[in-house]
Amino acid sequence: DQQVKQNSPSLSVQEGRISILNCDYTNSMFDYFLWYKKYPAEGPTFLISISSIKDKNEDGRFTVFLNKSAKHLSLHIVPSQPGDSAVYFCAAHGGTYKYIFGTGTRLKVLA
Amino acid sequence: DTGVSQNPRHKITKRGQNVTFRCDPISEHNRLYWYRQTLGQGPEFLTYFQNEAQLEKSRLLSDRFSAERPKGSFSTLEIQRTEQGDSAMYLCASSPPGRSQETQYFGPGTRLLVL
Numbered sequence: 001d002q003q004v005k006q007n008s009p010s011l012s013v014q015e016g017r018i019s020i021l022n023c024d025y026t027n028s029m030f031d032y033f034l035w036y037k038k039y040p041a042e043g044p045t046f047l048i049s050i051s052s053i054k055d056k057n058e059d060g061r062f063t064v065f066l067n068k069s070a071k072h073l074s075l076h077i078v079p080s081q082p083g084d085s086a087v088y089f090c091a092a093h094g095g096t097y098k099y100i101f102g103t104g105t106r107l108k109v110l111a
Numbered sequence: 112d113t114g115v116s117q118n119p120r121h122k123i124t125k126r127g128q129n130v131t132f133r134c135d136p137i138s139e140h141n142r143l144y145w146y147r148q149t150l151g152q153g154p155e156f157l158t159y160f161q162n163e164a165q166l167e168k169s170r171l172l173s174d175r176f177s178a179e180r181p182k183g184s185f186s187t188l189e190i191q192r193t194e195q196g197d198s199a200m201y202l203c204a205s206s207p208p209g210r211s212q213e214t215q216y217f218g219p220g221t222r223l224l225v226l
Contacts, residue, residue, distance in 0.1 A: 004153075009151075036217075041219070042219055043204070043218050043220050044154065044202075044217045045217070046214045046215070046216065049214065097142065097159045097161075097167060098156045098159065098167055099154075099156060099215065101146075101154045102153050103151065103153050104152075104153055
């Protein structure tokens with residue numbers, strides 16, 4: 001039972017354009033969501049998070065949007081840079097310390 | 112470097128052998144997590160410690176897996192009688208005291224290959 005889904009395994013975007021990564025979840029008890037970035041041979045690195053009481057959180061080039069009614073969140077990266085090329089995971093939890101991760105989306109930013 | 116460290120980074124073993132991995136969290140973090148990641152998947156939660164107490168354990172953690180954090184600092188994850196299906200990246204993460212909604216900081220992982 002995949003409670004957090006990232007349906008696009010990969011995405012290619014031109015440098016300078018917007019990258020949009022999507023994530024869907026099924027558990028309505030989730031109340032905190034995070035995005036992590038992972039480079040090869042490294043552990044995931046925290047990028048940005050959002051609480052369920054908000055619908056948007058912005059940090060520099062990164063913005064996360066949360067649509068609770070659709071159980072959907074997205075990560076926008078503007079403008080995309082070649083160094084953003086990595087695998088992006090969304091994660092969620094609801095009241096416990098256990099985070100549920102999606103399967104990841106590999107982003108490639110083309111120079 | 113004051114991040115989460117894991118040792119060894121790579122481990123190759125034969126089926127049936129026991130292996131032990133170590134995680135050193137960020138020093139002021141009292142929460143420690145173990146995850147397993149296989150190819151094409153996201154990290155899967157294995158277990159969670161708050162200080163030395165193991166508070167949550169996934170059903171993925173079979174009888175062959177045991178984790179400890181005896182003094183509330185470093186942690187070890189042991190796999191007994193390894194199977195080929197145990198081949199994966201084992202990730203450790205830590206987070207500071209406070210609300211449950213805290214960012215987890217991951218180590219680089221230990222990649223296990225069981226032959």
